Amino acid sequence: MPSxxxxxxxxHEFLSLNVRPGDICIDCTAGRGNDTAFLCSLVGETGSVLAFDIQPQAIESTKELIRQKGYESIAKIYLDGHENIDRYAEEGTVSAIVFNFGWLPGGDHTLNTKSETSIAAIEKGLRLLKADGVMSLSIYYGRDTGTKERDDILEYIANLPVGEYTVIVGSFVNRPNCPPISVRIYKGK
Ligand SMILES: C[S@@+](CC[C@H](N)C(=O)[O-])C[C@H]1O[C@@H](n2cnc3c(N)ncnc32)[C@H](O)[C@@H]1O
Structure with missing residues (x-):
């Protein structure tokens, strides 16, 4: 494994194991579109990927990447907050939901994700997942932002009902400078 x-x-490893061609997936933090494009590669022409971001710059970047990769018929890209995802998908229909908390790479740090809307979106996302669906959270924090959001999200997911969800939190414990936290949530049947 590279250092x-x-x-x-x-x-992406987690998503690869749990997403199949034809599935519906959601990227809640589209940013530069890397996760949206990856999900499109997993669901293929018979699936669909909904992607959300609040920054026009991020939406444009994501649309451009999707265009370059030829995934226009798979991805639906929305300029809207992820706290509104329940307006776009039916409960119990989504195979995988991805969050990448933090700020747009190369963008404005003040337009980072925030506890209140992030937790509202996680809560709604869990309802949208089908039985056996999964949610991936990558929590970036440090420098000037994100510590409160990290703590609030970790507290929220630690209190999810044990009979309904399996929650695994991974930390890069031997890395300096606030390495990201990687979370896997499995929804039970
Ligand atoms: C760490 S970046 C995402 C990186 C992205 N996955 C990529 O591949 O480039 C976080 C993104 O979340 C977006 N964001 C912040 N608040 C949001 C909200 N309420 N709803 C949707 N996106 C939001 C930011 O604009 C930013 O683009």
């Missing part, structure tokens, strides 16, 4: 194996690789 810089990171949260993105962990999330």
């Amino acid at each position: 810089q194996f990171g949260a993105v690789q962990l999330a």
Whole structure:
């Protein structure tokens, strides 16, 4: 395993194991579109991927990547907050939901994700997941932002009902400088 194996690789490995062609998936933090494109590669032409971001710049980046990769018929990209995802998908229909908390790479740090909307979106996302669906959270924090959001999310997921969800939290414990936290949530049947 390479020494810089990171949260993105962990999330993609987890998604690869749990997403099938034809599935419906959601990228709650589209950013530059890397997770949206990866999900499109997993669900294929018979599936669909909904992607959300609040920044027009992120939406444009994601649309451009999706266009370059030829995934326009798979991805639906929305300029809207992930706290509104329940307006776009039916409960119990989604196979995988991805969050990448933090700020847009190369963008404005003040437009980072925030506890209140992040937790509202996780809660709604868990309802949208089908039985056996999964949620991936990559929590980036440090420098000037994200510590409160990290703590609030970790507290929220630690209190999810044990009979309904399996929650696994991974930390890069031998890395300095606030490495990301990688979370896997499995919804039970
Ligand atoms: C760490 S970046 C995502 C990186 C992305 N996965 C990629 O591949 O580039 C976090 C993104 O969340 C977005 N964001 C912040 N608050 C949001 C909200 N309420 N709903 C949706 N997106 C939000 C930011 O604009 C930013 O683009």
